[in-house]
Amino acid sequence: MAGENRTxxxxxMAALVATAILLICRYIFFAPYQVKGESMYPTLKGNELLIVNKxxxxxxxxxxxEIVVFHSKEGKDFIKRVIGLPGDHIKITNGKLFRNDKEVGESYIANKIDPSTSFEEVVVPAGDIYVLGDNRPHSEDSRAIGPVDEKEVVGRAELVLMPFSQMQQLEP
Structure with missing residues (x-):
């Protein structure tokens, strides 16, 4: 009987330790994130569940x-692709994205920007990143909200977890 109690x-104790380890991993290293909207289509679709490396x-x-989740100034979470880093010069001319005067190839975007679309060059400030959604015509991104403070970045999207039929590791 004493042996059974010990077992x-x-x-x-093993279950408690495992639970503690999982909770630590969840709150320190990883977090789930549900995609809202179609701003990252076709890479990510609305209602997909992601794992974010915090x-x-x-x-x-x-x-x-890299695809990042960040807090906006309005307190909402956004998910977008990193296009510019501190010091970069970003612009769209005739529907094409340029970084430091070199055209950026973007095979991942769904809907090309209208060729007549342009926006003035911006220089990404120190401590910020410039982000755009893959579905450019339907994305609220740095074109509208400005560069994102790196301190507001929650983490990098690593994995589409659900639906299981769409499970995939996300590559930059």
Missing amino acids: LREWI FIYKIKEPKYG
Whole structure:
């Protein structure tokens, strides 16, 4: 009988330790995020569930093409693609994106920007990133809200978890 109690206690202790580890991972390293809207279509679709790596930008800087979740000034969470880093010159001319006067190839975008669309060059300030949605005509991004303070970035989207039929690792 004493052996059974000891085994039960060991199982309970193991379950508690495992739960603690999962909670630590959830709140420090990873977070779920549900995509709202179609601004990142076709890469991400509305209502998909993502896993966001919250720790990555504590040890390294964002890179071009990474998909990030960030808090807006209005308190909403957005998900967009990193297009510009501090010091970059970003502009759209005749519907084409340019970074530092070089055209950026964007095979991932759904709807090209209308060729007549242009916006003035912006220089990304120190400590900020410039983000755009993949579905350019239907995205509220840095063109509307301005550059994003790196401190407001929650993390990098790593994985589409649900629906299971769409499960995939996200690559920049």
